[in-house]
Amino acid sequence: MKLRPMVSALCIASIAMAGCASKVTQPDEYSGFLSDYSQLKEAKSPSGAEVMRWVDPNLDVSRYNAVYVEPTQFYPKPHATAKIPDSTLNGINLYFNQALKRELAKSLPLANAPGPGVIVVRAAITAAITAAITAVSSKTESLKPYEYIPVALVVAAVSTGAGIRDQQTTLGTEAQFLDGANGKVIAQVVRKGTGKSLSNDSQVMKADDVKGVIDGWASDLHQSFVKLKKR
Structure with missing residues (x-):
């Protein structure tokens, strides 16, 4: 097999090929958590990250004086594994909820429930990155260009099986923002990110x-609100 066709095949077949993957969540990666993805457009977050986003062009943030963060969730609900146990999943979800409240409270007071003048934040950690059975995935680090050579590829595969190659941790999020008085969606965002690398494929x-x-993610939401207030 020639090198170029082989590389293309690897890009299609392997979720581990980060160099072949887009930094923006693609339509076939959407989880179904949001009711409508048709208006999402590529955009840059305040920190410069690439996201898919939609904001109601008629949105007037001055109408809102508080924010209510619904309990965050995984969507779809993941199944714990030996490598990603329940304690990790619960810890991630708890921290996501806390981080959103911490950062959004810098923009508006936190409300205890939806209502007039309240922005409702509904967010989930999604299975937007890979076809893994958990919403949080761990994938083998990308092969370097020289490892596309068939012999080196075999060596890399053996190393992975022996638990030598680092593992990247990835996860995605989808969030929508609603008017607390009528439930109308006023903004949506879909994005993904990469966490710390694990030292081997057996590390929990x-x-x-x-x-x-x-x-x-949470900081960008706060900064986005700040920018909307200045608009």
């Missing part, structure tokens, strides 16, 4: 491995 993933990603 921990919530700490993706806290940096979650912090970035």
Whole structure:
């Protein structure tokens, strides 16, 4: 097999090929958590990350004086594994909920329930990255260009099986923002991120491995609101 066709085949066949994957969540990666994806457009978050986003062009944020964060969730509900146990999943979800409240409280007071003048934040950690059975995935680190050579590829595969190759931790999120008085969707965002690498394929993933990603998501939401207020 010639090198170029082989590389293309690898890109199609392997979720581990980060160099072949887009940084923006693609339509076939959407989880179904949002009711409508048709208006999403590529955009840059305040931190410069590539996201898919839609904001109601008639949105007037001055109408809102509080924000209510619904309990975050995984969507679809993941199944714990030896490598990603329930303790990790619960820790990730808890931290996501806390981070959203921490950052959004910098923009508006936190409300205890939806209502007039309240923005409702409905967010989920999704299976947007890979076809893994869990919403949080751990994938083998991308092969370097020289490892596309068939012999080196075999060596890399053996190393992976022996638990030598690092593992990347990835996860995605989808969120929608609603008017607390009537439930109308006023904004939506879909994005993904990469956490810390695990040292080998037997290392158990921990919530700490993706806290940096979650912090970035939450901070961007706060900064986005700040920018909308200045619009």
